[in-house]
Amino acid sequence: MSIVTNSGIERAPEDSGASVGNDTLLEVRDLKKYFPVKSGGVIRRTVAHVQAVDGVSFTLGKGKSLGLVGESGCGKTTTGRLITRLYDPTSGEINFEGHDIGPLTRRQMMPIRSEIQMIFQDPYSSLNPRHTVGTIVGTPLRVHNMVPEKKTLARVQELLEVVGLNPEHYNRYPSEFSGGQRQRIGIARALALQPKLLVADEPVSALDVSIQAQVVNLLRDVQDEFGIAFLFIAHDLAIVRHFCPEVAVMYLGKIVEIGDRETIYEHPHHPYTQALLSAAPDVKQAAIGGRRERIRLEGDVPSPINPPSGCRFRTRCWMAQEICAKQEPPLLQIGKTHKVACHFAGEMHEAPQRPVTTGLLGVDDQGNPSNGTPVAEIHDQPGYADTWFDLKTQSVTSST
Amino acid sequence: MSIDISERPDGMAAPAHPEDPYLVVESLTVKFPTHDGLVQAVTDLSYTVDRGKTLGIVGESGSGKSVSSMAVLGLHDPKHTRLSGSIRVDGAEVIGASEDRMRKIRGNSVAMIFQDALTALHPFYTIGDQISEGYRIHHRVSKAEAKKRAVEMLDRVGIPQAGRRIDDYPHQFSGGMRQRAMIAMALVNDPQLLIADEPTTALDVTVQAQILDLLQDLQREFNSAVIIITHDLGVVAELADTTMVMYGGRAVEYGATREILTHPEMPYSWGLLGSVPDVTGDADARLIPIPGNPPSLLNPPTGCAFHPRCPHVDKVPGDLCRTTLPDLVPGDRGENHLKRCHLANPGEIYAEEVLPEIAPDLIDPTTGELIPELATVDPDEV
Ligand SMILES: Nc1ncnc2c1ncn2[C@@H]1O[C@H](COP(=O)(O)OP(=O)(O)OP(=O)(O)O)[C@@H](O)[C@H]1O
Ligand SMILES: Nc1ncnc2c1ncn2[C@@H]1O[C@H](COP(=O)(O)OP(=O)(O)O)[C@@H](O)[C@H]1O
Ligand code: SF4
Ligand code: SF4
Numbered sequence: 001m002s003i004v005t006n007s008g009i010e011r012a013p014e015d016s017g018a019s020v021g022n023d024t025l026l027e028v029r030d031l032k033k034y035f036p037v038k039s040g041g042v043i044r045r046t047v048a049h050v051q052a053v054d055g056v057s058f059t060l061g062k063g064k065s066l067g068l069v070g071e072s073g074c075g076k077t078t079t080g081r082l083i084t085r086l087y088d089p090t091s092g093e094i095n096f097e098g099h100d101i102g103p104l105t106r107r108q109m110m111p112i113r114s115e116i117q118m119i120f121q122d123p124y125s126s127l128n129p130r131h132t133v134g135t136i137v138g139t140p141l142r143v144h145n146m147v148p149e150k151k152t153l154a155r156v157q158e159l160l161e162v163v164g165l166n167p168e169h170y171n172r173y174p175s176e177f178s179g180g181q182r183q184r185i186g187i188a189r190a191l192a193l194q195p196k197l198l199v200a201d202e203p204v205s206a207l208d209v210s211i212q213a214q215v216v217n218l219l220r221d222v223q224d225e226f227g228i229a230f231l232f233i234a235h236d237l238a239i240v241r242h243f244c245p246e247v248a249v250m251y252l253g254k255i256v257e258i259g260d261r262e263t264i265y266e267h268p269h270h271p272y273t274q275a276l277l278s279a280a281p282d283v284k285q286a287a288i289g290g291r292r293e294r295i296r297l298e299g300d301v302p303s304p305i306n307p308p309s310g311c312r313f314r315t316r317c318w319m320a321q322e323i324c325a326k327q328e329p330p331l332l333q334i335g336k337t338h339k340v341a342c343h344f345a346g347e348m349h350e351a352p353q354r355p356v357t358t359g360l361l362g363v364d365d366q367g368n369p370s371n372g373t374p375v376a377e378i379h380d381q382p383g384y385a386d387t388w389f390d391l392k393t394q395s396v397t398s399s400t
Numbered sequence: 401m402s403i404d405i406s407e408r409p410d411g412m413a414a415p416a417h418p419e420d421p422y423l424v425v426e427s428l429t430v431k432f433p434t435h436d437g438l439v440q441a442v443t444d445l446s447y448t449v450d451r452g453k454t455l456g457i458v459g460e461s462g463s464g465k466s467v468s469s470m471a472v473l474g475l476h477d478p479k480h481t482r483l484s485g486s487i488r489v490d491g492a493e494v495i496g497a498s499e500d501r502m503r504k505i506r507g508n509s510v511a512m513i514f515q516d517a518l519t520a521l522h523p524f525y526t527i528g529d530q531i532s533e534g535y536r537i538h539h540r541v542s543k544a545e546a547k548k549r550a551v552e553m554l555d556r557v558g559i560p561q562a563g564r565r566i567d568d569y570p571h572q573f574s575g576g577m578r579q580r581a582m583i584a585m586a587l588v589n590d591p592q593l594l595i596a597d598e599p600t601t602a603l604d605v606t607v608q609a610q611i612l613d614l615l616q617d618l619q620r621e622f623n624s625a626v627i628i629i630t631h632d633l634g635v636v637a638e639l640a641d642t643t644m645v646m647y648g649g650r651a652v653e654y655g656a657t658r659e660i661l662t663h664p665e666m667p668y669s670w671g672l673l674g675s676v677p678d679v680t681g682d683a684d685a686r687l688i689p690i691p692g693n694p695p696s697l698l699n700p701p702t703g704c705a706f707h708p709r710c711p712h713v714d715k716v717p718g719d720l721c722r723t724t725l726p727d728l729v730p731g732d733r734g735e736n737h738l739k740r741c742h743l744a745n746p747g748e749i750y751a752e753e754v755l756p757e758i759a760p761d762l763i764d765p766t767t768g769e770l771i772p773e774l775a776t777v778d779p780d781e782v
């Protein structure tokens with residue numbers, strides 16, 4: 001893997017992305033973003049770093065959707081903003097169609113910018129109130145010379161129609177639209193450039209439930225029609241499940257579990273995923289009455305400036321043991337399309353007695369190096385390998 | 401804390417019996433005169449809440465949930481509000497009560513938790529000062545005693561090391577901690593009625609679950625009446641004994657939560673249920689949004705306020721939906737389930753048309769009834 005510095009571009013050798021198949025659109029590798037924390041006073045020194053995103057890896061296929069869930073502040077938005085290059089990565093790779101866009105300058109990004117678009121959480125503040133809808137949706141068309149000037153209006157109207165707005169309303173201002181309609185304007189703007197990838201950051205959280213469904217259906221339609229890939233960020237687990245066949249769960253800047261929807265929702269193996277899922281209130285509970293059985297998570301998410309050693313979840317984990325403080329659990333592939341980062345990975349009430357990671361890390365059950373050799377650092381790889389570690393047999397398995 | 405009888409202004413009802421509902425709202429109407437005209441925020445709203453019970457109020461934004469609850473606390477500026485009807489807290493009338501008397505009730509027998517903790521907390525005062533201040537207004541105690549009480553409250557709502565965090569300012573708390581601090585403030589006088597206005601909407605599911613646990617524990621301990629306002633039907637399903645659905649300033653469906661959520665009889669309630677995916681349903685099912693936008697309250701639709709968005713208008717004979725406001729009355733399911741809709745056979749329509757669309761996996765194909773076993777958890781475990 002190549003090292004990327006901010007000063008120079010050192011393109012990764014073409015063969016480094018071995019896992020990049022033809023249908024891979026985006027491959028994120030060990031992506032990090034550290035925000036400096038400055039001291040007060042005249043000379044503002046950097047006194048610490050917020051480890052907002054700390055070594056995230058995943059792949060996203062053409063026209064596919066990956067959901068990103070986790071508690072507030074875990075780094076979802078930062079990940080999205082790195083991929084759209086609204087932020088510069090501290091390190092790691094963002095391979096878009098096989099090329100690392102992480103180190104590109106603004107100017108170098110220009111041709112790619114149209115292909116990666118973002119939909120923002122807040123339909124109120126993300127639209128300029130002084131611009132008409134026609135200007136808002138038309139600006140990207142002009143900036144990127146997508147259509148001849150004469151045809152801009154016609155294209156804008158076409159886009160408004162696609163998102164279910166009245167094309168005659170191009171002359172109106174955002175304040176004349178409801179929240180759901182404003183979110184549609186944001187979607188029309190994002191679609192204007194015919195992107196291949198849409199980063200949707202909490203696209204419906206600010207909307208009423210009845211309107212949320214309209215917008216979610218719209219996003220599904222545009223995905224089907226234009227084959228757009230989605231990185232779908234939300235804290236609402238039900239919405240993510242509905243939209244994304246693959247889901248990644250983040251905690252304190254890291255992916256702790258990633259897999260296909262069915263596995264993540266029906267057979268979560270990470271205690272944090274289990275806690276998140278058990279906490280979501282369910283309408284169906286009405287038929288039974290009372291509260292669902294839940295895992296009570298104590299305390300708050302620790303500060304990303306000074307995250308806990310070893311497993312970052314250990315300060316709130318009911319299963320934490322000695323090894324959890326000493327060794328960071330690697331994101332271990334335990335199924336065809338399932339990875340989890342936990343020393344005691346297992347389904348609810350079926351967690352193993354002994355850590356499953358000791359062989360891989362070369363440590364004993366307490367997390368101490370077993371024969372004095374220091375533990376090699378294991379970096380998460382994007383995507384899934386053909387072989388994985390089967391928890392039941394405690395051995396490497398493959399699908400064939 | 402019940403209201404001291406000697407403080408009642410003349411002409412007030414006698415103190416209520418303990419079995420009587422703690423809160424009785426009758427024909428509450430709230431209008432705001434504005435430049436654009438009269439906003440009919442709440443119209444002819446009636447409900448009751450018993451001690452130890454929870455009422456859930458659901459509806460989209462602008463449906464009058466907050467306005468009606470703020471009326472219970474007398475929080476509307478009389479100069480800019482037209483209020484009518486009756487609100488009785490433990491038998492005592494609130495509408496028309498003096499500001500002095502309202503101040504005694506507020507924060508003492510009735511308390512409210514607001515959606516946005518940051519705006520409800522004063523940025524320049526410490527958390528501890530704000531909580532103890534609320535205590536001192538209603539109790540003759542020393543500063544030190546009030547502070548002790550504040551630490552106790554912070555501890556109760558699960559702030560770790562409460563004694564050390566008591567002198568923090570709001571910005572030093574995380575979102576979830578601020579929400580808990582505000583709840584501590586609301587509970588400092590052991591209120592008999594607690595109104596929680598979207599207390600968890602801005603929070604993560606894990607924090608939300610902690611806060612809901614907390615509300616439930618406190619309710620059990622003090623036998624308080626609770627109103628929880630939310631747009632999350634899951635929260636209502638798990639917490640509320642009774643549920644009221646509001647639309648365009650009116651109650652459109654009202655009854656036992658189980659009834660309302662498993663046998664809803666009003667098309668707007670169907671719409672709400674169809675709009676939300678849930679964590680266990682069929683992931684590939686399409687969401688069924690409610691078409692259109694919420695009604696204008698300056699110029700509410702004629703007849704049934706939901707008619708411009710209702711897919712079932714054609715099933716009602718004549719032009720009734722457009723011309724005549726349906727009453728909130730019991731349907732086929734008995735006295736305890738009220739609905740405001742002209743449809744003659746809502747049960748049939750729900751089972752045959754609506755349910756197969758919104759939750760196909762939940763229906764027993766032979767009976768057309770909801771299959772409770774499919775809901776994930778054994779009731780004994782709850
Ligand atoms: N510009 C910045 N400077 C310093 N710290 C930042 C900056 N942006 C984000 N952070 C910090 O990085 C962490 C991750 O933030 P991020 O916005 O990605 O969270 P999120 O997962 O999107 O949360 P939410 O669900 O609340 O939107 C947080 O601790 C946040 O405070
Ligand atoms: N002080 C006010 N003046 C004029 N209109 C108001 C005022 N307060 C609320 N409203 C209007 O009353 C209606 C109901 O509001 P509210 O009860 O806050 O809705 P929600 O159900 O979202 O809590 C809305 O249309 C709102 O704009
Ligand atoms: S590694 Fe240890 S602390 Fe971390 S989630 Fe697993 S059991 Fe809990
Ligand atoms: S009264 Fe008519 S318009 Fe109103 S909800 Fe019933 S069927 Fe729909």
Ligand SMILES: [Mg+2]
Nearest residue numbers: 076077078201
């Ligand atoms: Mg965010």
Ligand SMILES: [Mg+2]
Nearest residue numbers: 465466467597
């Ligand atoms: Mg409100």
